[in-house]
Amino acid sequence: MNNIPLTRPSVGDAELAAVADVFESGWLAGQGPRSATLEEGFKELTGQEHAIALNNCTAGLHLALMALGVGPGDEVIVSDYSFPATGHAVLYCGAKPVFADVRADTATIDPAVVEALITPNTRGIIAVDALGIPADWTELEAIAAKHGLFLVEDAACSAGGTYAGRPTGSFGDVAIFSLHARKGITSGEGGVLTTNNAELAARVRAASCFGMQSAFARQNSDKLTIPTFPEIGYNYKLSDVLAAIAVVQLSRLDEFTKARRSVAARYAELLADVPGVHAPVVPEDREPTWQTYAITVDDHIDRDALIMGLRAQGIGSNIGTYAMHLQPVYGTTNPCPVSKRVFERQVALPMFPELSEEDQLRVVSVVRDLAR
Incomplete structure (x- = not known):
């Protein structure tokens, strides 16, 4: 009998052709033209004003919390049933993840549990679309607004899903998708952050490239721009090779x-x-x-x-x-x-x-x- 894998990426000639086009273009690095095309596609998918292509979903979670000002002494309520990347992102910021129990049917975070966990140190909530099932976003958005908390959608598994007629990736202050090989669409590794918050988007984009404007943008400037580095940044860019694959996947x-x-x-x-x-x-x-x-x-x-x-x-x-x-x-x-x-x-x-x-x-x- 043939083996039946747990999962298998659906990739083929169109993805190979997209990679060949990138090789021909000469621009393989991150934040190039294919990354920009991918970002436009995710803006259309989610209805959000901003999208940023990143090297993985974990990086997006980290950058989102950083841009939201999370730091030592803060608590972030996190859906307990998830891959540990969700909790790790809180630790990366020096803050404390406070794990909230989930619904028995959907395995998504239980809004009633969330409200009971809020303390004076709570800064926000990270809810997860567990295994691709959207969380209870109406209740969660109401709790966040009531208590003045930020709300992050871990949409790692849910590109293409909907809740109450709205697309996943459009809830809370910011959402992050994964493009890992096991996800619904993939480039092997990768992630995309979506938000309507222009200031947050600008901080994330800069921090994903060491705090500076991308090399692709700088090379097309009509004057020499020499970056300065006023604060710490990261190398969380998605290469244009992977972005090109993801563009084809998003179309499918x-x-x-x-x-x-x-x-x-x-x-x-x-x-x-x-x-x-x-x-x-x-x-x-x-x-x-x-x-x-x-x-x-x-x-x-x-x-x-x-x-x-x-x-x-x-x-x-x-x-x-x-x-x-x-x-x-x-x-x-x-x-x-x-x-x-x-x-x-x-x-x-x-x-x-x-x-x-x-x-x-x-x-x-x-x-x-x-x-x-």
């Missing part, structure tokens, strides 16, 4: 998202009668991207053995993501029991646009056998 986003939703619908139908195994739950007011398709298994099923059993039969599988409060790096004792349970019970199944019905039948058949 609707195609990919439609295919993933079809795969998810087939899974839900096939899994409906598998004892002890539960398909993901999505409220009617949001459209997920299905970056990951994670089932939840009952307590009598050995979750880890299920994952390893799938792998033993050539089927890619993994955990969903992490309960960050359990990670030693954070040194926290703040309990998040729902997130802990989701972390211990979720199983990611193969998910990518080209996944065939035949392969899905095989995946679910193996899950059924192992769950017994």
Whole structure:
């Protein structure tokens, strides 16, 4: 039997041709013309006034918090169920992440928990579109406004999703997408930050390039510009090689998202009668991207053995993501029991646009056998 990977990037001749065009142009570095095209595409996708291409989503989270003035002594409330990059970004700024528990159905941050965690040291909230399912943005925006807090959308997994008819990447003060190889659209590595805040966008763009104007912009100036460096900056630019790939991928986003939703619908139908195994739950007011398709298994099923059993039969599988409060790096004792349970019970199944019905039948058949 053929192996079925957990995920597979949907790339081909169009992406190769875009890379060849960059090679021909001679401009391979970051913040060049392809990066600008990618930024225009994300502005159109999200309806935001500003977009900045970056080397990864983690860099975007770091720069967003830095531009929002987060520093030592500050607390930032963070959705607990996420890849640790979300919590690490707070640590990069010398601040303290305070982890908030999540909803049992969507694994997105629970707004009621958020409000209970606010203290005089709280500066803001980072909510996550968990595995591509949008968070409760109406409630979160109301809480942030009520308490004078900033709100960051970690949209790493949710390009192409919607909540209450609005596109992901348009919520809060700033949002950050990922272009990692496992995401719905990819350039291997990369990220894009979107915002309507012009001052924040300017700070992020400058800080992503050591605090100076890009070399591409300076080379086209009619006078010599010699940068100065009044404050610390970073090298978080996205190369134009990767940006060119991402531009092609963004043009195919609707195609990919439609295919993933079809795969998810087939899974839900096939899994409906598998004892002890539960398909993901999505409220009617949001459209997920299905970056990951994670089932939840009952307590009598050995979750880890299920994952390893799938792998033993050539089927890619993994955990969903992490309960960050359990990670030693954070040194926290703040309990998040729902997130802990989701972390211990979720199983990611193969998910990518080209996944065939035949392969899905095989995946679910193996899950059924192992769950017994």
